[in-house]
Amino acid sequence: MTQIDMAGIVSTRRAEIDARLAVLLPRAVDGQDGLDLAIRDAVLAPGKRLRPLLCAFVAEDLGGAPAPAIDAGCAVEMVHAASLILDDLPCMDDASLRRGRPATHVGHGEDVAMLAAIAILSGSFEVLAGIGAASAEARLRSVAILSRAVGTAGLVGGQFADLKGGARARPVAEIARANALKTASLFLAAVDMGAVMAGADEMARERLTAFAAELGEAFQLLDDLLDGTESAFLIGKDVGKDREKSTIVSMIGHAGVERRIERHRDSALRILEELLGPRSRLSLLVASIFERRPAAVDASGADERLEQGAGAR
Incomplete structure (x- = not known):
C-alpha cells in the first residue's frame, strides 16, 4: 500500500465518519434550537477524527467490516467532543478557543455548554447500543469499554489528577500516569472497540491495548509540545495553558520529549508490525501522525541532563 493510497483511504474514511456523525449526534427537542446548535458545533467542528479512524482501521486490518466500527468510532468521537467542552470551561482550563473556533461555553454560554456535553456523552452510548450490524x-462489550474510558479509570480520573496535581512539581512517572488516564484512555477505547467489532481474540486485544497505551503517551507528549508554540492559529486552540502546570516538557525539555515521543511511537509501530504486518492501515496512520513536530528549542545537552534527573525521581 503506497502513501498515496493511504492518503485516499484516510480522506474517504474521514468523509464517511463526518457523514455518520451528522446522522448520529443527539437532537434537541423542537423549540430548543440553541441547544441543538451547541451540540452540532461541538461534534461537527472540523477535526482530525483520529479516534474513529483508529477504530475503523483496527477493524479493517483484522478483517472486519468497517461500517459498525465507524459507528463505534463516532461514539468515541462524541465522548471526545463532550470532554473538550468540559475541559475548556472556566472552572477547568478556562480556554476560549477550540478547533479554530470559540469554545462552546464562549459561543453558547456556560449553561448551554454543560447541557450539550451531557447530551453528547449520553448520546454516545445510545449510538453503541444501536449498532445493528454488531452482535x-x-x-x-463496547458499552463497558467506553464507560471505563470515561470514568474514574479514564477521563474523569485523568482530569482530576491534572486539575489537583498539575500545579505542583511531580515526578515524570506520575505525569505519565495522568496522561494515560486523560489521553490514552480514548485511544484504548477506540482501538479495543474496533477489535471487538472485528471479533478479535483476547491475545490480539491485549496487544492492541499495549499499542494504544504507547500511542496515547506519544500523542499527549506531542500535544504538550504544541502547547508551547507561539500561535493558537497553528493548532486551533489556546496555547500556553500548561505553563503553570508540571508537564513532562517542563521537566525534561523539548529535546527530551522528542526522544520520548520517538520511543513510544517506535514501540507502537513494533507492536503493530508483529500483529498486523509491516504495512497495515493502522501503522501507516500512526506514522503520519508524527511526521511533523515542533523543533526542539533547548540548546546544548541541557535537555538530556534534565531527562536523566527527572527519570531518577
Missing part, C-alpha cells in the same frame, strides 16, 4: 455481545 449483542459486541455492543455490550
